[in-house]
Amino acid sequence: MARSIWSGYINFGLVSVPVGLYSATEEHEVDFHQFQRGTSDRIRYKRVNERTGREVDYEKIVKGHDLGDGKYVIVEPEELDNIAPGKSRSLEISTFVDLDEIDPIYYQKSYYLGPKDADNKGSYALLRDALKKTNRAGIAKFVMRGKEYLATIRAQDKVLVLETMYFADEIRNPAEELDDLPARSSAGKQLSMAADLIEAMSGEWKPSAYTDTYTERVKDLVETKRKGKEVVFTEEEPEATTPTDLVSALRASVEAARSRRTSGATKKTTKKTSAKKSTAEKTTAKKTTAKKSTAKKSTAKKTSSRKKAA
The missing domain is CATH 2.40.290.10 (Ku70; Chain: A; Domain 2)
Incomplete structure (x- = not known):
């Protein structure tokens, strides 16, 4: 404990x-020590008296x-x-x-x-x-x-x-810490579409669905360098959406989010239907087996009775 x-x-x-x-x-993260570049010499910190240059006990x-x-x-x-x-x-x-x-x-x-x-x-x-x-x-x-x-x-x-x-x-006051915060949005259509996008992307809070991908990438980087392989970076930084492209970007995002939601719902329905079919098939198979078993027992009893009569 x-x-x-x-x-x-x-x-x-x-x-x-x-x-x-x-x-x-x-917290889970990859630990790193500090070294002088080009060497395997560790960098360490000491508590030093700035006047004498001597190390001081804690x-x-x-x-x-x-x-x-x-x-x-x-x-x-x-x-x-x-x-x-x-x-x-x-x-x-x-x-x-x-x-x-x-x-x-x-x-x-x-x-x-x-x-x-x-x-x-x-x-x-x-x-x-x-x-x-x-x-x-x-x-x-x-x-x-x-x-x-x-x-x-x-x-x-x-x-x-x-x-x-x-x-x-x-707690810092955002009005004092940040400059040029925008005023209330006046674009009614854009605001409505942004709200639609939020609704289309909404879902249940599932903590296990989120993982630390950066730490995994760091581990992959360390492993790649350990094997002496070349490290290749392909991901590009996103660009800010311009005001002229905002409406089209919102519209495309809403359609894509709704499509993903519909696809997800279809998959869930398919799984449920398959599960129900499987259960129904198992139940039918059990009933058929039970009927066959009952029929066999009945036939066996009739045969036995005939033999006794003979």
């Missing part, structure tokens, strides 16, 4: 639920806040620990909100919350089921690894999921 990376209590009202925090996700390093003009406030690790909130290892829920009200931009990273005490699994299940029934998420704060986090606690199937979140002042 995986080890929890944090443990404490979910507190709401006067109820405390002992829980452990576990990683819910893992234990001798402290943090400093830059005040400007070459001035710093030096802070010891113990001082940061002493002012850290949540020393009681508490996930204190301050309020419950409707899940649909939370903008996904606030979500940061997902974790599983598991029951930490076998005697308190009932309280864990109670909170989980109540959240599921009300479609609510608990908003809480907690401290992990010397940092305070804002978090939501929600129910997903049999488990409670904790999502660390950004604070409001950590």
Whole structure:
């Protein structure tokens, strides 16, 4: 069983639920080291005193806040620990909100919350089921690894999921970050066609249908170079659709999407029909076999009776 990376209590009202925090996700990527080009010499980083040029042990390093003009406030690790909130290892829920009200931009990273005490699994299940029934998420704060986090606690199937979140002042204002954002679209026909395209391309959310193709390509690249073969790149970058081509591009896209949907629906219908035929054929075959078996038994009984009479 995986080890929890944090443990404490979910507190709401006067109820405390002992829980452990576990990683819910893992990234898959190809690891690379750094080398000097043309050699097999690894590049490594060292913690070096910029004045003396000497390497410094990690234990001798402290943090400093830059005040400007070459001035710093030096802070010891113990001082940061002493002012850290949540020393009681508490996930204190301050309020419950409707899940649909939370903008996904606030979500940061997902974790599983598991029951930490076998005697308190009932309280864990109670909170989980109540959240599921009300479609609510608990908003809480907690401290992990010397940092305070804002978090939501929600129910997903049999488990409670904790999502660390950004604070409001950590979300950048797009109006301040981006220039020349377009005004509301005024092209009624184009807007209608774009909406039609979205409808034609709509479907169910199936996470397993999406895979990391880039990582697969990186693996293929590494394997190709390992074998000493030449690497060939054929994919071209797309070009922006010009305003004059927009309507025709939308129309062609809608037709292609509808055609794919129709084709997919036909394939599903064909599969269902084939499955029904197969089932019907099996049922008919079983009935025929049963009838033959019954007829054979009946004939055998009649023959036996005749022999006895003789």
